[in-house]
Each structure stands twice: as C-alpha cells, then as structure tokens.
Amino acid sequence: MRDGTGWLTKPLMFVSSYAPLFIMLAIRFEDVWLxxxxxLAAAVGLIALPTVMRLQEVGSPTEHSVTDVEPAGSGASSYLAGYLLPFLTVSSPTAADLIAYGVFLVVAFLVHMRTELIQVNPTLFLYGWRIFSITDANGLQTHLICKERILTGDRVMAYRMTDDVLVATTSR
Structure with a gap:
C-alpha cells in the first residue's frame, strides 16, 4: 500500500463497506445515541469511499494488458452474512448486546485487514464501480476496480490501491 491513502486505505475501505449496514442499524435502533x-459511521463510510478512490490517483498509472478476467464476487455471499446483524439485533440493546456487536465489528475488521475482502464492498457497487479479478500480460494476478466492463484483450491504465488491488482510469 504505497500510493494514495497509504496505510489508511484498508481501514477506510472497511468503514465504507459497512456503510449500508450502519444505515440499517440506525433505522433499527430506538436509542437516539445509537x-x-x-x-455517523454510515456517513463516514459513504464519504470515505469517493475520497479514497480519488486519492489513489497519485503518481503515474501503469498500463496492464488483460489476458484473463473474471468477476470478483466469489466472497460476496460469506461477506454479506454480516449484513444479517441488523435483523438479529434488538431495537433496544443491552450493554452485553452492544459488546457482542462490537466484537463482531472488531473480528470483521481484522479479517478485512488480513485478507483480500477489499474487493467485496457493497458501497463500491452503489457508487457504480465494478470489481474484476484479472491477470495481465506480465502474469500479475490482481483485483481491478473500474467503472466499465473489462474484457480479455483490453488495455487498462490503473493506479495501485493496495498490493493486490488496482483502480482503473481508462481501458481499451
């Protein structure tokens, strides 16, 4: 994670990925502070995503000739299991309930930081981004976040977001 937002990229992408969950919890909870x-967490996530995406445009993008491309949604079903939380919560949680929810978020954060879950982010889709798993002509296997569909044979100009994620600027 050398470019853009550096070490903040994955934490900010985590917050953005759970913005819809926080919206659902805000609707579900009765306590005004909750x-x-x-x-607030949802707003931070919704603001963080376009900010992170804009800050990736540091330095010069590199060209990648795509030799293999697949949709990168294979982890979506297991990831979305976390979205069951609002439906399992009570509208007036006890302190123990809140601690349990906090433990869930800490575990989800740690998993997000140590895996490639950055490519499964519902907020990216809400903003119109697509995510593909690609291999380029140099053998680089990575995830590519872009606004348009990518096909084998496309040439993509992209910035590096993390060690395993690129953000496209243009293709074809």
Missing amino acids: RAGCA
Whole structure:
C-alpha cells in the first residue's frame, strides 16, 4: 500500500463497506445515541469511499494488458452474512448486546485487514464501480476496480490501491 491513502486505505475501505449496514442499524435502533452513532459511521463510510478512490490517483498509472478476467464476487455471499446483524439485533440493546456487536465489528475488521475482502464492498457497487479479478500480460494476478466492463484483450491504465488491488482510469 504505497500510493494514495497509504496505510489508511484498508481501514477506510472497511468503514465504507459497512456503510449500508450502519444505515440499517440506525433505522433499527430506538436509542437516539445509537441511531446517531450508526448514522455517523454510515456517513463516514459513504464519504470515505469517493475520497479514497480519488486519492489513489497519485503518481503515474501503469498500463496492464488483460489476458484473463473474471468477476470478483466469489466472497460476496460469506461477506454479506454480516449484513444479517441488523435483523438479529434488538431495537433496544443491552450493554452485553452492544459488546457482542462490537466484537463482531472488531473480528470483521481484522479479517478485512488480513485478507483480500477489499474487493467485496457493497458501497463500491452503489457508487457504480465494478470489481474484476484479472491477470495481465506480465502474469500479475490482481483485483481491478473500474467503472466499465473489462474484457480479455483490453488495455487498462490503473493506479495501485493496495498490493493486490488496482483502480482503473481508462481501458481499451
């Protein structure tokens, strides 16, 4: 994670990926402070994503000739299991409930930081981004975040977001 937002990239992408979850929790909770906290977390996530994407445009993009491309949604079903949380919560949680929710978020954060889950981010899709798993002509296997469909044979100009994720600027 050399470029853009550096070491903040994955934490900010984590917060952005759970923005829809925090919106659902804000709707579900009755306590005004819990609603406000969840609404604030959602707002931070919704603002963080376009900010992170814009800050990736540091330095010069590199060209990648795509030799293999697949949709990168294979982890989506297991990731979205975390979105069951609002439906399993109570509207007036106890302190123990809140601690349990916090433990869930800490575990989800740690998993996000140590895996390639950055490519499964519902907020990216809400903003119109697509995510592909690609291999380029140099043998680089990575995830590519882009606004348009990528096909084998396309040439893509992209910035490096993390060690295993690129953000496209243009293709063809």
